[in-house]
Amino acid sequence: xxxxxxxxxxxxxxxxxxxxxxxxxxxxxxxxxxxxxxxxxxxxxxxxxxxxxxxxxxxxxxxxxxxxxxxxxxxxxxxxxxxxxxxxxxxxxxxxxxxxxxxxxxxxxxxxxxxxxxxxxxxxxxxxxxxxxxxxxxxxxxxxxxxxxxxxxxxxxxxxxxxxxxxxxxxxxxxxxxxxxxxxxxxxxxxxxxxxxxxxxxxxxxxxxxxxxxxxxxxxxxxxxxxxxxxxxxxxxxxxxx
Amino acid sequence: xxxxxxxxxxxxxxxxxxxxxxxxxxxxxxxxxxxxxxxxxxxxxxxxxxxxxxxxxxxxxxxxxxxxxxxxxxxxxxxxxxxxxxxxxxxxxxxxxxxxxxxxxxxxxxxxxxxxxxxxxxxxxxxxxxxxxxxxxxxxxxxxxxxxxxxxxxxxxxxxxxxxxxxxxxxxxxxxxxxxxxxxxxxxxxxxxxxxxxxxxxxxxxxxxxxxxxxxxxxxxxxxxxxxxxxxxxxxxxxxxxxxxxxxxxxxxxxxxxxxxxxxxxxxxxxxxxxxxxxxxxxxxxxxxxxxxxxxxxxxxxxxxxxxxxxxxxxxxxxxxxxxxxxxxxxxxxxxxxxxxxxxxxxxxxxxxxxxxxxxxxxxxxxxxx
Amino acid sequence: xxxxxxxxxxxxxxxxxxxxxxxxxxxxxxxxxxxxxxxxxxxxxxxxxxxxxxxxxxxxxxxxxxxxxxxxxxxxxxxxxxxxxxxxxxxxxxxxxxxxxxxxxxxxxxxxxxxxxxxxxxxxxxxxxxxxxxxxxxxxxxxxxxxxxxxxxxxxxxxxxxxxxxxxxxxxxxxxxxxxxxxxxxxxxxxxxxxxxxxxxxxxxxxxxxxxxxxxxxxxxxxxxxxxxxxxxxxxxxxxxxxxxxxxxxxxxxxxxxxxxxxxxxxxxxxxxxxxxxxxxxxxxxxxxxxxxxxxxxxxxxxxxxxxxxxxxxxxxxxxx
Numbered sequence: 001x002x003x004x005x006x007x008x009x010x011x012x013x014x015x016x017x018x019x020x021x022x023x024x025x026x027x028x029x030x031x032x033x034x035x036x037x038x039x040x041x042x043x044x045x046x047x048x049x050x051x052x053x054x055x056x057x058x059x060x061x062x063x064x065x066x067x068x069x070x071x072x073x074x075x076x077x078x079x080x081x082x083x084x085x086x087x088x089x090x091x092x093x094x095x096x097x098x099x100x101x102x103x104x105x106x107x108x109x110x111x112x113x114x115x116x117x118x119x120x121x122x123x124x125x126x127x128x129x130x131x132x133x134x135x136x137x138x139x140x141x142x143x144x145x146x147x148x149x150x151x152x153x154x155x156x157x158x159x160x161x162x163x164x165x166x167x168x169x170x171x172x173x174x175x176x177x178x179x180x181x182x183x184x185x186x187x188x189x190x191x192x193x194x195x196x197x198x199x200x201x202x203x204x205x206x207x208x209x210x211x212x213x214x215x216x217x218x219x220x221x222x223x224x225x226x227x228x229x230x231x232x233x234x235x236x237x238x239x240x241x242x
Numbered sequence: 243x244x245x246x247x248x249x250x251x252x253x254x255x256x257x258x259x260x261x262x263x264x265x266x267x268x269x270x271x272x273x274x275x276x277x278x279x280x281x282x283x284x285x286x287x288x289x290x291x292x293x294x295x296x297x298x299x300x301x302x303x304x305x306x307x308x309x310x311x312x313x314x315x316x317x318x319x320x321x322x323x324x325x326x327x328x329x330x331x332x333x334x335x336x337x338x339x340x341x342x343x344x345x346x347x348x349x350x351x352x353x354x355x356x357x358x359x360x361x362x363x364x365x366x367x368x369x370x371x372x373x374x375x376x377x378x379x380x381x382x383x384x385x386x387x388x389x390x391x392x393x394x395x396x397x398x399x400x401x402x403x404x405x406x407x408x409x410x411x412x413x414x415x416x417x418x419x420x421x422x423x424x425x426x427x428x429x430x431x432x433x434x435x436x437x438x439x440x441x442x443x444x445x446x447x448x449x450x451x452x453x454x455x456x457x458x459x460x461x462x463x464x465x466x467x468x469x470x471x472x473x474x475x476x477x478x479x480x481x482x483x484x485x486x487x488x489x490x491x492x493x494x495x496x497x498x499x500x501x502x503x504x505x506x507x508x509x510x511x512x513x514x515x516x517x518x519x520x521x522x523x524x525x526x527x528x529x530x531x532x533x534x535x536x537x538x539x540x541x542x543x544x545x546x547x548x549x550x551x552x553x554x555x556x557x558x559x560x561x562x563x564x565x566x567x568x569x570x571x572x573x574x575x576x577x578x579x580x581x582x583x584x585x586x587x588x589x590x591x592x593x594x595x596x597x598x599x600x601x602x603x604x605x606x607x608x609x610x611x612x
Numbered sequence: 613x614x615x616x617x618x619x620x621x622x623x624x625x626x627x628x629x630x631x632x633x634x635x636x637x638x639x640x641x642x643x644x645x646x647x648x649x650x651x652x653x654x655x656x657x658x659x660x661x662x663x664x665x666x667x668x669x670x671x672x673x674x675x676x677x678x679x680x681x682x683x684x685x686x687x688x689x690x691x692x693x694x695x696x697x698x699x700x701x702x703x704x705x706x707x708x709x710x711x712x713x714x715x716x717x718x719x720x721x722x723x724x725x726x727x728x729x730x731x732x733x734x735x736x737x738x739x740x741x742x743x744x745x746x747x748x749x750x751x752x753x754x755x756x757x758x759x760x761x762x763x764x765x766x767x768x769x770x771x772x773x774x775x776x777x778x779x780x781x782x783x784x785x786x787x788x789x790x791x792x793x794x795x796x797x798x799x800x801x802x803x804x805x806x807x808x809x810x811x812x813x814x815x816x817x818x819x820x821x822x823x824x825x826x827x828x829x830x831x832x833x834x835x836x837x838x839x840x841x842x843x844x845x846x847x848x849x850x851x852x853x854x855x856x857x858x859x860x861x862x863x864x865x866x867x868x869x870x871x872x873x874x875x876x877x878x879x880x881x882x883x884x885x886x887x888x889x890x891x892x893x894x895x896x897x898x899x900x901x902x903x904x905x906x907x908x909x910x911x912x913x914x915x916x917x918x919x920x921x922x923x924x925x926x927x928x929x930x931x932x933x
Binding site for chain 1: 657658659660661755756757782783784785786787788789790811812813814826855856859872873874875876914917918921922
């Protein structure tokens with residue numbers, strides 16, 4: 001049990017005053033799985049992710065992330081996860097290599113390890129020429145790819161991606177997903193939210209949240225069959241419109 | 243006109259729905275006047291002094307009595323020897339020691355000259371200075387009485403008094419009220435306006451306003467009108483509180499005072515608009531307002547520190563601070579009851595500033611996004 | 613009342629060689645296109661393509677550095693005041709007063725435009741009724757979908773002849789996006805010219821005509837149908853295999869022109885014409901045989917966008933050369 005899942009959630013609930021933002025959700029995510037976490041705006045996705053990342057305490061229920069209880073060991077949870085969001089990921093006024101060095105430092109990587117990883121990373125992303133460029137001067141697509149690579153720099157068990165590809169051009173979006181696939185192949189669990197329904201199809205399994213509850217969970221193909229839909233878009237609309 | 247009114251109404255919604263803004267607008271002036279009126283004050287009350295009087299004659303007794311009879315002093319201790327002076331002062335028991343030389347009265351009457359040594363605790367230089375001045379004035383007064391009495395060869399009947407003019411009791415609050423009105427008007431008019439315009443930029447609503455057929459002048463007027471009203475209300479509150487709680491007089495014409503205030507408000511509003519043309523966020527607007535307006539207004543306008551005591555360069559800089567001129571105007575009208583003819587120079591300078599700021603801010607206000 | 617009066621000119625919007633720079637960044641590199649009255653025109657492209665700059669120039673909020681632009685026959689710099697009277701504008705970020713209620717926001721914008729909520733109620737009725745139950749709620753406390761509807765109502769309150777919508781559906785979930793496009797469809801039937809920008813390629817099909825833009829340049833302007841039909845090669849959809857390993861295998865093959873993941877399938881084109889049958893055998897060579905299905909499919913806008921991005925050209929351009 002301990003080893004099979006990297007995320008295990010039982011009846012996780014979060015209340016804000018009288019409002020239940022997350023209402024008894026339960027699911028588990030296997031190691032190396034790409035798990036899509038979908039839902040309409042305001043369905044409770046962000047609240048749920050915050051709890052899983054140890055940033056917000058659940059009202060009730062149980063959640064283990066990377067083998068640690070989010071209630072009791074939020075610090076251990078944070079050490080073993082990576083996080084990237086569309087809104088904030090890298091410091092705009094630091095250079096590419098300064099950003100990498102900074103994040104490596106936060107997670108306590110040794111100098112030598114950071115330098116070695118920096119080289120590997122710049123090589124892989126084809127960013128060697130831009131190592132001393134400020135983040136704000138590089139194109140959005142590169143930024144997002146770099147942000148993802150930085151989020152998994154410390155070899156976390158799980159990486160949380162909050163709308164990582166918003167506004168990115170279609171080719172870069174696919175290159176981004178290549179990075180996701182590669183990381184997943186290497187055993188990193190991917191927990192991703194997106195508004196692009198075709199991206200939902202790239203996930204091994206997806207869950208769809210409506211009004212704080214998980215209304216559907218399964219592989220994309222299975223959900224399409226279950227809801228007699230052509231694509232995920234239709235599944236989503238059917239569910240969210242009730 | 244309907245557009246304008248609708249716009250003003252919206253501005254009032256913003257103000258009344260934001261508790262922080264409300265607090266700054268109404269809490270701050272009241273808190274400040276109470277603070278300055280009661281707590282932060284230059285005037286000294288019942289400072290403890292020690293007397294060393296080896297002579298113990300009629301004249302030293304009389305001087306001592308005169309000192310401690312004033313509300314400024316209170317007798318802390320009679321000292322037996324000079325060494326004790328150091329002790330009581332170190333122990334913080336007294337703020338000042340007055341030492342008569344031995345045989346004081348005798349010398350005074352025989353030679354017409356005798357020495358009193360006044361030692362003050364200058365860890366707080368302002369207080370020490372004030373205390374020294376008080377004592378000197380009192381002793382000088384006594385001496386003059388004595389001399390006058392001696393000259394006439396009769397009982398000292400002619401009282402030659404030193405007198406503090408316009409503010410005979412040296413009440414700090416008299417000086418603070420004009421200063422406070424200046425600061426508050428600056429705060430409400432310039433800072434709040436610049437922040438409220440910057441907020442529209444920050445939230446993107448300015449983009450929508452610009453995209454509408456509203457003219458920039460309509461936008462500006464709509465934004466500043468509420469603050470003009472609020473500034474006037476604030477100024478009135480301070481005047482009323484000053485008058486009823488602290489007894490600060492309004493010797494001159496209330497109408498003249500109001501007109502001068504409106505002039506100052508307009509110049510401050512223009513400054514606020516000017517700041518907002520540079521500042522894209524509320525934070526920047528706040529910083530510029532504080533550093534560029536509030537600090538110079540507080541420090542260099544003569545409100546806190548007398549301009550005559552400033553180093554030359556700061557005296558020159560103080561000329562370009564509108565508040566400097568406004569404080570003079572307000573003080574003159576309120577305390578001296580000056581007519582317009584006595585403050586026309588300051589008024590003209592203030593008017594000049596206002597026209598200048600008005601022109602620059604109207605020119606700077608963009609009809610597009612930068 | 614104003615809605616039925618269309619701009620007299622042939623074009624509602626016309627731009628020619630429009631340029632915009634921000635410091636070293638060349639945001640718009642000489643764009644030209646035109647929009648006909650009553651058209652629903654889409655600006656499709658990723659972030660940083662120049663969509664917002666373009667819309668702001670047309671909305672008279674930003675000055676161009678070169679070229680020409682007119683809206684409803686008025687030049688955008690000289691006659692900006694006339695344009696502002698007749699246009700509706702919905703910026704990319706939610707920009708209404710969060711501390712005012714729905715009703716207050718609407719009334720404010722009505723007043724600013726010198727009209728009333730009642731005067732043009734018919735135009736916004738369909739949208740407004742959806743948010744009316746919350747009319748006394750402050751805008752800041754509304755959900756994303758409701759904010760968007762309110763913003764649209766405010767942009768429409770003076771019955772504009774042309775409507776600029778900058779990324780109205782960004783960050784909005786699939787359901788709200790769908791509803792929003794339905795609303796735009798209804799507005800179109802009332803004769804309002806609309807220019808909508810979006811990074812979502814799939815929304816292109818909901819427009820009359822689109823301009824695909826990328827890094828300040830126009831890749832293509834046409835109807836979505838024509839763009840899709842002009843895809844230069846046979847496009848195959850491959851389903852039933854593990855996407856990532858299929859992508860890796862096909863990418864490594866030198867016969868491949870392009871291979872992209874698309875939902876549950878992989879879209880493939882070859883450098884030289886290839887039949888479905890030979891593609892099938894190519895796949896079995898690589899060990900993808902079981903349950904793998906190959907179908908020739910019609911390209912969608914995203915296929916075309918990627919083709920154009922990677923330096924390819926669409927058929928009609930090649931013919932015209």
